Amino acid sequence: MGISDTATSGWDLVRSRPGTFVVVLLFLALGLDLLGTLLTGEMAVADLGSLLWTGLMQGLIIGLAGIGLSMTYSILNFANFAHGDYITAGAFTGWSVTYLIAGFGAADAADLLLLGAGGSVFGAGLDIGITTTPLAILGGLVVAGLATIAIAMGVDRSVFKTMREAGGISLLIASVGVAFALRYIIVFIYTPSNRGTTAANLVPQFDVWVIDGMVQINAHDLTILVASVALMLGVHVLLQRTKLGKAMRAMADNENLALITGIPTERIIQWTWIIGGGLTGVAGYLTVLWRGTITFRLGWFLLLLIFAAVILGGIGSIYGAILGGVLIGLTISVSQVWIPTDFARAAAFGIMILILLLRPQGIFAGRETA
């Protein structure tokens, strides 16, 4: 739909797509309401700024993890329910290494690798933070990516590879099995307890003055911003400047045609897992850095939000995944202006369902890796 098209066919839109029209009206009304509360001073601009900032952080993590899901969804044609547990796996392996480096010599290596299972070591006690232990964080970040790549490729080789010809639903169900196995292997190794990972009091805080108040930003927020934007740019360059991106687009469009054109489809699939898995593991690691706690359910809790982001942006588009992630992140936090926090995630799911009903191809119309 071109710009002139939208300008002239306002009435056509109302008639042909009443659902979309109602949703657009609803969002306009919400926007006006928000503007009203800001102008009357009912809510401080800085408060909205804080919500937006939190939403952006959450959104970047969702977007980063969403790239991998979006790529495998469009190239292998199935919704991978194990993706959430790749996030968890990346988080746990990465943080094992961070603990090991940060607490080297100070505590038993096995206790450190198990993230202090059984209450033997505590992250806060190891002074973990981006300014206090930068090497440990960097090492953990790299290992989180590498380990998740290894897990994703291992699972692909042992489970999904022999099922390439099976339908999307068979693969989906198999991925649920992978998700269960992976999640509870993690529980089996690390025990199911939640624990704190960072020394929150040692993280530098900055107060940014915004019109009528302060928005608090800490060094971990900035780490996430830098790491995720750098990785997103990296993927963008990789897929735009190399033949890999073109080959992926070709495969997403028509796998058989790609094969007879001479594209080594199996190797492209491996690259898909490498890029997707790496980003997913890093996203898991960053989530834990940002929240300061780790739990074996963190990936599963993120999974549906990531699906929401990917569907919102359009399956197959990495820009769609990033934009969708940020929009979902913002939805979760800004929705708190109108509804109780209990329903923040419900609001995100609601948006996903609306998109599925009104524009199932998503904002970026899908099937365009890169």
Next chain:
Amino acid sequence: MTDRGPMDRLLANPSVGRLWDQDIVKVLAVFGAIYLGYVVIGMASGLTVQGIFATLVQLTLLIAIYAMLSLSLNLHWGYTGLFNIGIVGFMAVGAYTMLLVSKPAASVSQAALVGGFGLPFIVGAIAGTVAAALLGLVVALPALRLKADYLAITTIAMAEIIRFTFLSASFQEFQLFGRTVGTGGGRGLLVNFEDPITRYILDTEWFASVAESVSAAMGIEGTIQPALETLVISVVLLGVVAGFYWVFSRTGSSPFGRVLKAIREDETVARALGKNTDLFKIKSFMLGCGLMGLAGVFYAVFFLGSVNPTAFMPRFTFYIWIALIIGGAGSNTGSVLGAALFVGVLFQGPLYLKNAIASVTEITDAPDTIAGGVAALGQLDLAPLFAYTLDNISNFRIIALGLVLVWLMKRRQDGLLGHRKEHAASIPFDRRSGDAEEGTDR
């Protein structure tokens, strides 16, 4: 089947084979094998007869609930090809609606207690079923046009929204028609009223005397009454399962069911033959959802005793899926068998086995973390790792569940009975050759 093991050779025997073809024989054989396994393991590890009996009746109760759910799911997935992974949502709506209708009014003495309308349980159960079916309609109306995996994501998102709603403090307590009602939030709701089974059977004088005489006859110390009560409930619930089975078999073999199967195989063809496939899908979805709601009602009243949102986590939905896939999607008998095998072997089996092992052998102190087990592995000592595994068996079994699901999807997508050919026509065409064979046998 390509491999011919002893089981296949046994089934090749004509008389055994014909017996095995009877669905009821399959069901009895599988249930019998599971019970026998529990009894043998229990006896070997020296559990009391009472203990084994109590375990078995509790197991039957859970199997009955799973069987209701897998039968309902079979209507969605096995018959119509609708990929519903929001089962817990429909169960939760059924259970909470029933509680809203059937709980007695909040008493003044317990100010915090959330009440209900105090109508009979039957009314509550019907209301729960209808509410779940209506929710099914709300989901189905727009979502059935979506691709299977989009429908999947929509249904699971819907189930999560429902769980958040019941969890939320906003609806914890509110006024409706002058009564204090609500969801109870995270604390949930207590089933604080008598269901008909309790009122008309379990609380009667003669049931108490029966229980007493059974205890006396078997020379059991203490009372066996709680186990007998569970037995009565599970027998009633097995009756409900039979009802579900009957409804779904009738549905499946009716002209309505044939259209559903046609939609599953190829919706375009069904549409080309002039069937309004949307309408058929909506009806099928609503029927299945309603009965899932009813199963949720039974789960709440007879298994949980009190309802809170953590009872309706998404993984429960996938348990039902595993049960259905083990049994074979598309087969009602398979759904029941799958439920029995899932609950008996995969879900409760490991826990029972752990108790049995723990009562036989002195297990050395299990290490707190896996590190202790792995360290001992270096000295070729398997015991600590084994002890750690036993200690964490409830987590370990879910790893096994996942692997079983993966294996099934890779090797046996049809499960136990899903491969059975169905006749498109109401009259089977291959009867004649079968009759001839029977004639020669006699």
